[in-house]
Amino acid sequence: MTTALRHRRRRRLAAVAVALAALSGLLVNVAVSASAAVPPTPSGWSLVWSDDFDGAANTPPSSANWIVDTGHSYPGGPANWGTGEIQNYTSSTSNLSLDGTGNLRITPQRSGSGEWTSARVETRRADFKPADGRILRIEGRIQMPNVTGDAALGYWPAFWALGAPYRGNYWNWPGIGEFDIMENVNGINAVWGVLHCGVNPGGPCQETTGLGANRACPGSTCQAAFHTYRFEWDRSVSPNQLRWYVDGQQFHSVSQSQFDAATWSNMTGHAGYFLLLNVAMGGAFPNALGGQTPTAATVPGRPMLVDYVAVWQSGSGTPPTNPPGGVDARSTIQAEQYQAQSGTIVETTTDTGGGQNVGAIANGDWLRFDGVNFGTEAARQFRARVASGAAAGVSGLVQVRLDSPTAAPIGDFALANTGGWQSWRTVPANISGVTGTHTVYLTFSSGQPADFVNVNWFTFSTS
Structure with a gap:
């Protein structure tokens, strides 16, 4: 999910969308548990932060962990969140709530007058960044809104990260960096992983499109079941690497060697990143693949379910949030x-x-x-x-x-x-x-x- 009138995805993606939609019909649905705890920390890693969304049904997510964004923009920021999306974000439990079985539920709704509402949250922490020589792993187990075809036109679920300097500024995108860990539009059976950086338009990240890749979800479709979406920022190798995974299968990578020093420093040299979860309606990306969205055929009330979000870092002990010595x-x-x-x-x-x-x-x-x-x-x-x-x-x-x-x-x-x-x-x-x-x-x-x-x-x- 981007923040400065980006994701004008090139029409070449339309062909990809058609192919993926056809493939989705061949996949077999597999029953997957709707709720699972945050996985045990792997050997050689340490848990930095997590939320498993346990709590009573129809209650908001933890205010200690999450900030709820509302309205059509940040105060003083680009209109319609910079993407052309049309919904009004609210804190209403009809749009944003725990489901009582260990999931966060983000549900787009449409009023009788035709207004779309939905929800968007971001972590209070904005310092997610690997220490020198380590790997940061950001992961979420998510079921996209279970809606496809014409009924899904305009749905835009996302799990992503923005550079900390964006907070309070709102006009320094894409230089501060954006990692789209999971994006999807229009109910297509695909996950997109995208990097945004540099300048807009053009630049080393080819804005406003970004450097991205996509693939169908393994096994069950992205809409029919939970899948695990993971992003890794690897500072243990030189040049550094950025990697995207679905259900443990890597489908995209970007190397530090692809960028000039200033672009890389602007994207990685600040305090770190904050994480976001949202379901937008309409905007540049879904419109690029489905025409003007949403349409009269688009149905409301299909939630994105988030089982957990967790951040790990390679190496043992409590990871620092600043370089050694602070x-x-x-x-x-x-x-x-x-x-x-x-x-x-x-x-x-x-x-x-x-x-x-x-x-x-x-x-x-x-x-x-x-x-x-x-x-x-x-x-x-x-x-x-x-x-x-x-x-x-x-x-x-x-x-x-x-x-x-x-x-x-x-x-x-x-x-x-x-x-x-x-x-x-x-x-x-x-x-x-x-x-x-x-x-x-x-x-x-x-x-x-x-x-x-x-x-x-x-x-x-x-x-």
Whole structure:
């Protein structure tokens, strides 16, 4: 699933679709258990994260694991999620819920007035990335919506990953990278695996199509049964490799050697990726293979079922979320390089050095930075590069917390208008002495609801 008017799949895919549809009629349906636990961690691997979607029927998925996207776009992002899809994403349990037997159910619905609704979720974690010398395995066991033919026109289920810098920016696709682990349209018996990168249009990933491959699901059709979809990012070999699998059978691969250094770095050099699950209706990809979709013949109410999603990393022990040693607390930590955030945006800055800053920050917003290494000598001061164009009487606190956004602040400073949203100053604050490696949260507190601060960077020091 892409995010900037992409997936205008070339008409050559139409011939593939016809062939695959014909093949699907020859496959034998095999009964597969509707629910299974996350598989045991293989020898030589460690579990990074998982969700097996256990819970009561008609309840939402875990809010600790998932963010529910709603509407027709991210705030300030491309309309219709950048793909031309027509549905309205909601948090309603009619569109998004556990089924009570260990599955997540994402169900497109159509109202009496003809409006389509569906659901889209993304992991709170945005740091899925293999450590140097290791392999990251992202896997989901999924049954696509069980609908085919004219009744399926417009269905677009997907299991995919986006580069962390997309959060809060929404206009830096495809440079930050996208891994489509499983995509399908129009009820065709096929799984597509696609890489998006570089620039749009064209570039090394041939956007907006991307570098992709597809195949029919082994045994039972993709729609009739659960299948396991897996993506591997291999940093244990040089050049690095990206690989796609269905039921353990590899059907697509991409090598680092296919790209220039800048393209590869932009796609892999950031904090990592977050994962997404959704069922769109209509848009560029299904329209490319089925004409304008959905149609009057398209039926609502056919869910995508997700049994589990899991992420493993090769090697034993707890995998790091940053390179060995973590991020040096005494370095200049760019605010836009967070691992997660709430309520903010990323924008171009005019501050010295250029680049980007985090903006639109108001009461209750926060930024998270993983693996910040303070070392053995206690840091006792925090400095941040900030600006404010807040109205008269609007001010707030910039706070530092460790390991939890609700932990007691170890230090803070107050800020009011500095002369404009790009009028920058460096503000210090004393903090309680900190050693070791921590997750650092910048949190923001104000007695008014209005935005009150932009942040460009921050750092820590011993004095």
